[in-house]
Amino acid sequence: xxxxxxxxSDEWIGATVEDALVMISVERGTYLHLNPTAAxxxxxxxxxxxxxxxxxxxxxxxxxxxxHCAQSVATMLRRFEECGLIVAS
Amino acid sequence: MAVPLHRAxxxxxxxxxxxxxxxxxxxxxxxxxxxxxxxDHLADRPSPRPLNNGQIHPDGxxxxxxxxxxxxxxxxxxxxxxxxPEWTGAFPSSLFGTVAALTLAWRGALPFHxxxxxxxxxxxxxxxxxxxxxxxxxxxxxxxxxxxxxDDLSVLQAGAGLTISPGRSTMRLDPALVGSIDAVDxxxxxxxxxxxxxxxxxxxxxxxxxPVAGLLLLASAGRxxxxxxxxxxLTSEVFRPRWLAAFPNHRERLARILEHGRGLPIARFPSIxxxxxxxxxxxxxxxxxxLAGMRRP
Numbered sequence: 141x142x143x144x145x146x147x148x149s150d151e152w153i154g155a156t157v158e159d160a161l162v163m164i165s166v167e168r169g170t171y172l173h174l175n176p177t178a179a180x181x182x183x184x185x186x187x188x189x190x191x192x193x194x195x196x197x198x199x200x201x202x203x204x205x206x207x208h209c210a211q212s213v214a215t216m217l218r219r220f221e222e223c224g225l226i227v228a229s
Numbered sequence: 230m231a232v233p234l235h236r237a238x239x240x241x242x243x244x245x246x247x248x249x250x251x252x253x254x255x256x257x258x259x260x261x262x263x264x265x266x267x268x269d270h271l272a273d274r275p276s277p278r279p280l281n282n283g284q285i286h287p288d289g290x291x292x293x294x295x296x297x298x299x300x301x302x303x304x305x306x307x308x309x310x311x312x313x314p315e316w317t318g319a320f321p322s323s324l325f326g327t328v329a330a331l332t333l334a335w336r337g338a339l340p341f342h343x344x345x346x347x348x349x350x351x352x353x354x355x356x357x358x359x360x361x362x363x364x365x366x367x368x369x370x371x372x373x374x375x376x377x378x379x380d381d382l383s384v385l386q387a388g389a390g391l392t393i394s395p396g397r398s399t400m401r402l403d404p405a406l407v408g409s410i411d412a413v414d415x416x417x418x419x420x421x422x423x424x425x426x427x428x429x430x431x432x433x434x435x436x437x438x439x440p441v442a443g444l445l446l447l448a449s450a451g452r453x454x455x456x457x458x459x460x461x462x463l464t465s466e467v468f469r470p471r472w473l474a475a476f477p478n479h480r481e482r483l484a485r486i487l488e489h490g491r492g493l494p495i496a497r498f499p500s501i502x503x504x505x506x507x508x509x510x511x512x513x514x515x516x517x518x519x520l521a522g523m524r525r526p
Contacts, residue, residue, distance in 0.1 A: 153480065153483060153484050153487060154487065155460070155484075155487035155488050155491055156491075157456050157457050157459075157460075157491045158456055158457065160457060162457055162460050162461075162487060162491065164460065164461075164464065164483050164486075164487060166479065166480050166483055169464065169470070169474065171460065171461040171464070173457050
């Protein structure tokens, strides 16, 4: 089991707009939007958390199987990391 | 060091200086927020971080304005100026633009490259690239009943909501537009390479501070700007963005833009280069209609 704990990087700040999240990079000035599901994951990432814990939370909240959710969370965390949104704790 | 004899108000602050602050509104006696005084030598300032034509220090910034003057700002409250070889005896326009904007930003304000007008107690920003017709449209709006708030530089405060105070009391206009506006005074802008004039509109807002109700973006036609896009649009209109990004309060400023920008209505309006309506009065009336459409019910 992957026990890596992920946390938000200091580079990005965000604000909720109509259930989504608008994010801006403090260092680069670039913007991105997180959809409502990713915005929930961002909320969870306020404290260091594992992919398994995020999967557990999202699959209990949204109508999705744990297996499918785990795959989606892995993809999302990879994209978050590529964008510099999160770092391994 | 000389005594500050001149008092003026602009951008919500009181400014005291040893030279006239002509583009600002005269202010009655009282304590000042920012004092501007001549110096005969540059202070030895710690930890300089070079940026454009100046540098940033832990307690402020230094700005070299050509050969005219060097400005030193300390803690958002004190500015000194050292005249250079091309000093004219009066402040260069940069004091009332870049230096003032950076000083206000150091104090936590949000400066934008935009004009502003007041309608029934609310302010509307008019933004867009240089040459898009911001000042011309502002002059047109004044002609159809709006009151002047700011030209080219608008400085917002973020508290319970976004608010704005009047900035410089003059507009910088093309000579062709100078006669179109009812003005207290008008004269060629000293040293303006584009030949623009300084015009002080008669219809200036009487309010010291007012809420900002929307932003008119002079741009190409396109789909309506969605709430998700508002903070990015607003950020793209920040005044002197490279300087502000290097300030220690940059993160807090972006957070305020995010927090407040998401609720600020933004509407597109054709820039002067893309306008199909060429009659200035009709263009101003169309802009007035666009502003009315942004008003909260």
